Amino acid sequence: MIAILILNWNSGEMTAECIRSLLSMTASDYEIIVVDNNSPDGSGRTCAKWVQGLANGRMLQNETNLYFCEANNKGAELATGEFLLFLNNDLWLEADCLEKLYQETKAAQADAPQHGLPTQRPVARPIR
Numbered sequence: 001m002i003a004i005l006i007l008n009w010n011s012g013e014m015t016a017e018c019i020r021s022l023l024s025m026t027a028s029d030y031e032i033i034v035v036d037n038n039s040p041d042g043s044g045r046t047c048a049k050w051v052q053g054l055a056n057g058r059m060l061q062n063e064t065n066l067y068f069c070e071a072n073n074k075g076a077e078l079a080t081g082e083f084l085l086f087l088n089n090d091l092w093l094e095a096d097c098l099e100k101l102y103q104e105t106k107a108a109q110a111d112a113p114q115h116g117l118p119t120q121r122p123v124a125r126p127i128r
Helices: 012-022 043-052 067-078 097-107
Strands: 002-008 030-036 057-061 083-087
Touching: 002 012, 002 043, 002 067, 002 097, 012 030, 012 043, 030 043, 030 067, 043 057, 057 067, 083 097
Parallel strands: 002 030, 002 083, 030 057
Antiparallel strands: none
16 A cells, blocks of 8 residues: 655645545555645635545654654554555546556565664754
């Protein structure tokens, strides 16, 4: 299974178009996780309506804007897929994209970490 993570911030209609493209996939073994970064324009509600009607969809509403990396990591924590696909919400996929991606990934014997996401953040040090 592929877990598709889509981050939204003030782009409900764009995210809806992205989700709409996923609904025409020839692959059936995927989940869609939409993470909203507390969009002040209310677009999180638009996304929630789209996700609500999906059997394979989940919505994560952040209480604050966690920005790109942390928000995607929070979404990844919810994922149950074998592989993660971080998909920008301004992209639309061809109908056979996930099927080809999965087949090629398996054929290449690509692997994903088995131990989940790191639990500690690395310490940033100044460059000298």
